[in-house]
Amino acid sequence: MQHKKYYFANWKMNVPAEAGAALAAQAKDIVLPDNLELALFPSFLALPAVRGAVGDAVPVGVQDCFWEDKGAFTGEVSPAELNAMGVKYVLVGHSERRQLMGESSEMVSRKVKAALRNGMCPVLCIGETAEDRSSGTWAVFLERELRESLAGVELSGTQKIIIAYEPIWAIGTGNACGVEQAVEAHKLIGNYLHEIFGAARKEEYFAVLYGGSVDAKNIKSYLEREEIAGALVGGASQKWPSLGDCIKALAS
Ligand code: PGA
Numbered sequence: 001m002q003h004k005k006y007y008f009a010n011w012k013m014n015v016p017a018e019a020g021a022a023l024a025a026q027a028k029d030i031v032l033p034d035n036l037e038l039a040l041f042p043s044f045l046a047l048p049a050v051r052g053a054v055g056d057a058v059p060v061g062v063q064d065c066f067w068e069d070k071g072a073f074t075g076e077v078s079p080a081e082l083n084a085m086g087v088k089y090v091l092v093g094h095s096e097r098r099q100l101m102g103e104s105s106e107m108v109s110r111k112v113k114a115a116l117r118n119g120m121c122p123v124l125c126i127g128e129t130a131e132d133r134s135s136g137t138w139a140v141f142l143e144r145e146l147r148e149s150l151a152g153v154e155l156s157g158t159q160k161i162i163i164a165y166e167p168i169w170a171i172g173t174g175n176a177c178g179v180e181q182a183v184e185a186h187k188l189i190g191n192y193l194h195e196i197f198g199a200a201r202k203e204e205y206f207a208v209l210y211g212g213s214v215d216a217k218n219i220k221s222y223l224e225r226e227e228i229a230g231a232l233v234g235g236a237s238q239k240w241p242s243l244g245d246c247i248k249a250l251a252s
Helices: 017-028 047-054 079-084 095-100 105-117 130-135 138-149 179-197 199-205 219-223 242-251
Strands: 005-010 036-041 089-092 121-126 161-165 206-211 230-233
Touching (some): 005 206, 005 242, 017 036, 017 242, 036 242, 089 105, 105 121, 105 138, 121 138, 130 138, 138 179, 161 179, 179 199, 179 206, 199 206
Parallel strands (some): 005 036, 005 230, 089 121, 121 161
8 A cells, every 4th residue: 555545433323432432542552554544433422532542643533513613503513613622534424414314415515614614624425325326327326416515615725525435335234345346436436526626636635435344354455446545434443353453454
């Protein structure tokens, strides 16, 4: 692996504060390959404990944020407050939020802008359903979801957006996307980004990760491909030793 790669641990609602702090402390001691960045995405409530366990040694992200910085939005979480807590990354538009919480791409695009405005890096999740994959409409679906989720987004300076390609049929199923299928999707996403933002900006501002049933056995086959800049890992990142095993697999 030569290019910079990312391992993002999406803990979903599965790792409470105490367990998160313990797992984070173990993650902190993992010796990473030079070009690998590890980031942890705990629940909001586990965030202070995880930050306390790792300090600035391991970057942290969150799994969502609201699109306004403050105001009368009962129950929402402010991106400005998250930035003040040292959060570096924000997952935006995960398929679980799109499908279960009714998040539209229009809402997602507002969240992308809110994260950028507050000095954080959005990790924009996109991915097709099993029906779109089998009917052959997956590429059309991906293009629309990407364009709508990035509508009106402008980038400058050191800002960056990470795209996570997560086919819905591969998430939490053990049915990971074939490496060639993933590479094909990554190339398409790269082409769309090129069309929307231009070639130079695409290289400067974007990286594209794969997510969906990534584990210690298959992670290397994705990350050794040039097109795939990293992995967004759910289940296999939520406990020890599998979190460490994934990283060890990359170092071998
Ligand atoms: P999984 O989840 O690794 O458990 O499939 C990935 C994700 O939803 O980000």
